[in-house]
Amino acid sequence: MTNQFLKKGSLIAISIIAFAILAGHSVGSQGREKAAERSNFGIAIHGGAGVIVRQNLTPELEQEYRTKLTEAISAGYDVLRNNGKSLDAVEAAIRILEDSPLFNAGKGAVFTHEGTIELDASVMDGQTLKAGAIASVKHVKNPIGLARLVMERSPHVMLVGDGAEAFAKEQGITVVSQEYFFTEKRWKQLQEILEKEKKARDSSDRKNLNALPSEEIDGRHGTVGCVALDKFGNLAAGTSTGGMTNKRFGRVGDSPIIGAGTYANNATCALSATGDGEYFIRAAVGHDVSALIEYRGLSVQAAADAVIAKVGALGGSGGVIAIDKEGRIAMSYNSPGMYRAYIDGAGKAVVKIFKE
């Protein structure tokens, strides 16, 4: 009897909670409709999350980042404004970030333990759920372009290593020597980490040197990504990275993993992630944000916040950008900063770097 009563009581309590949630949701839905009226397309980019704090950036370098982020977001936005496809906008924006030495992707990629460059990227089309991904390629100037070719000109989703490079050559896209990717900054970052590793090895019995918390090492990782909604209601997402400084053993992070670092589904949202890739894979970040929107009715911002909290609970640091089917943009991160930009309702680029 008591048990019966408790159950009934708890059901009523649950019902009240459900009522409250659904009431909140209902108001949220109204807000969405208004947002859809304001803007029928949209775009956001990120240039990596990490220990990005004001004292680590000179005003000159900060300006360089702001200029390049503005250039990239504007290029993507122009595609959309001129009735282009979200996939084209995503690729246009990411190519600019890949060609810049500022970001850990393409030209500015970080070095592996062996002093080589190994690039990962992926792209997903929210209309068809088609996707393309490449991992561990060493000579492709624009990995995002190769990922798109995998999606559009192969029956596959993911190609890795030498095989992916053979496909790149067959498709005739630009291949470069490893020297193309050399930047003094990244080389120094590798040397610093190798030095720290050596010290750690000498001074302690620390088992897992690669597991040094990312907070200890600035510039250890980073990624670029873009999400877009075009005027035809189609979402797309893309991500590109050099991975983690000092990575070994053909390590692949979340960037080329569909459902983790990249996801797009016209029914929910498009998303691109950046951060400690291992945690983002384990948390299936991209698909989880989508599932919370689809199955729980969360807003894109609430879903992104919830999943970044899960990543944090696992011990991971980083962030995501996402855009939903009504063009609402979410940016969520638990790191000190994230290079990011979007275009506001007035068509103006808004660039942010630090926590605000």
Added chain:
Amino acid sequence: MTNQFLKKGSLIAISIIAFAILAGHSVGSQGREKAAERSNFGIAIHGGAGVIVRQNLTPELEQEYRTKLTEAISAGYDVLRNNGKSLDAVEAAIRILEDSPLFNAGKGAVFTHEGTIELDASVMDGQTLKAGAIASVKHVKNPIGLARLVMERSPHVMLVGDGAEAFAKEQGITVVSQEYFFTEKRWKQLQEILEKEKKARDSSDRKNLNALPSEEIDGRHGTVGCVALDKFGNLAAGTSTGGMTNKRFGRVGDSPIIGAGTYANNATCALSATGDGEYFIRAAVGHDVSALIEYRGLSVQAAADAVIAKVGALGGSGGVIAIDKEGRIAMSYNSPGMYRAYIDGAGKAVVKIFKE
């Protein structure tokens, strides 16, 4: 005023629906508790889905499959019965399937277009959400063992290609020459497909030869996998494959993709998939089944059926095995058959191959 009233009315209606759903869910939970009393641990395996029909199997070959599936499920079950961990049960069962020439994993792996062997595998621990995956390795006798070492002895989740092999050697696990993987059956399958490709190339303008529907080609793919719940309430899942006969360009399917071919989460279920990997990646099969259980309250069978239906709608064929936190097993597939086995309530192995 009317608007206000409508809003209030619809909220009350939603609340009643929510109450009904939650009440139903509560009843479902009771059913689950009973199931948990019946069996506090469980295990299931698969040996691949595809065009597996009676007329393609001689009685002798069918018996060979049944014997090996029984051996594998029994080995995993023994681990659980003797208070072992679900991860150990998963690895034990998969090693037996990998060592058999019958299945497309380890010893029985299919050939790539170039006549080489490239193996993928992954494993996930539902308690910690830790995971390990390897792709495109050519000399590792038991890829599932390497995936587990990536999870337990590296800070990474995924290693690919030569790097993964270097890690394997560093860890001292068994490496073999490519000759170890040679089987007459797989070699003939490759030659048949190459011949069909040649004919198709000669006789038609078919653009995408690799996109031949899998129904046209028996033995084109296949995978082995295992899911288990141990007496401590911990779920684990693992998957291992040789990929697709005639695969090119370092193609990687869903087997090593956490959230697609493999997923485990103590809060929901453990899952292993087999089939047209590209579709399983795009549908984020593993995480979607988990999300439908967690966010929508579906049973593991209903969630598996729903996601296999989505894969089918995209054009993909294959199946999944899954086990939930109360030990309930689901097997769902849209192909003509799937090699599969589980242990029933009486501790007896149940092996199935064809549609029933």
